[in-house]
Amino acid sequence: MAGRIREQNRALILQAAERLFADKGFEGTTIQAIADLAGLPKSNVHYYFPTKERLYRTILEEILQTWLAAFGRFGEHDDPAEALASYVIAKVRLSFARPHASRIFAREMLNGGHLISPFLEDELRPWVEERAAVLRAWTRQGRLRPVDPHHLLFTIWAATQTYADFAPQIRAIEGGDPDAASQAAIARSVAEIVVRACVAQDDPGASTSRRGQAASAA
């Protein structure tokens, strides 16, 4: 059973640290607090992660991997409405499923993005260029309204992540945290806004009835 204790304690620490880093940021989080939340003495945290920075970077790496996996890879021959809607819905789901991860990512951006700029350059940017090409192709085919692809993607990212990053704002307006049903409704609602914003009304290649399910919201 080599490494079982190791794995378990590492997981415990990572879990506690992710939450605290998300809640209070890197500087606002103390090793002591992580240790307390994980139910371990402080020295034990240092046994598994020699420095606070190493611990933080470990968490950040994992988050970037998750982000990348959720990007989705819609192509030129997909149906625009369907592809965009499912992308938006996947992103909203991720926001609700891993709010801590989203907020750590957001903090990294606010801090200037120095730690993630390799990720942005090497992973995100190529992905964006590929997707932008798809969007432009759709527009050429008359299936998408002429919209700046970059700004559309920025808007989608922003609109979906806001439910994790700005949760207190949502809570104050909606009067509480959304339950599972509300989360699904939110996903549909945002997807609908995006689709309506840019998918051509008389899309020649797609069945318009498929969009009909994204109906009104309460």
Place this chain on the structure above:
Amino acid sequence: MAGRIREQNRALILQAAERLFADKGFEGTTIQAIADLAGLPKSNVHYYFPTKERLYRTILEEILQTWLAAFGRFGEHDDPAEALASYVIAKVRLSFARPHASRIFAREMLNGGHLISPFLEDELRPWVEERAAVLRAWTRQGRLRPVDPHHLLFTIWAATQTYADFAPQIRAIEGGDPDAASQAAIARSVAEIVVRACVAQDDPGASTSRRGQAASAA
């Protein structure tokens, strides 16, 4: 000329502190760093602002006032497309004009919103309810598609603030910081997305013209 030195040094400190709080957060910013950036000795900072928290709160108060002023107050009898477009454009402008303020606000949200929850409850929420009523009225009049007003507003806020809060992401994708012309284009582009998303097309059922619906930018 009583208080001239006072006002000048206070302004110097506030300016330096706003930038550092935006860049590194409350915990990540030291009084020493603020003093250095302001060109004053540390003790002098404490002379004008007894504690770090007081300094921070002073800055936060001002930011909330600015936010509130920029909210805009469109009403039931305004033109939906024009009202929404000009609101979006004003918000994008504010993001570019005061990126530090936007990021401090964003950090406050990420931190759980404890310091601003009175603002959210007493100022933001009533504003949202009024605006939601206007949006619903527009929908009843057939001038707006049926869209959840809350989610529409969340999307607008998120889409506009992302240009300040996630600047490194924009920089990585666009290949640099947007100049004045790009900023205007961004404002128009986002406004267009929003307007298209929710403003009713002239005649439902008839073939819609795919072009020429660009929002009127101020």
Place this chain on the structure above:
DNA sequence: ATAGAACCTGACCACACGGTCAAGAATCAT
């Protein structure tokens, strides 16, 4: 059973931080 590896942890350290203070310099009111 036993050697060795992996794991645990209380005590400790250097240091940077927010904040204090008292003594001096500049400014102001009269």
Place this chain on the structure above:
DNA sequence: ATGATTCTTGACCGTGTGGTCAGGTTCTAT
């Protein structure tokens, strides 16, 4: 001019932090 007020600042302090370490305990392979 002069006393009062405001402003300036270097030296200092208590505290909390990230990180170290040595000595101990538990596990594992043979």
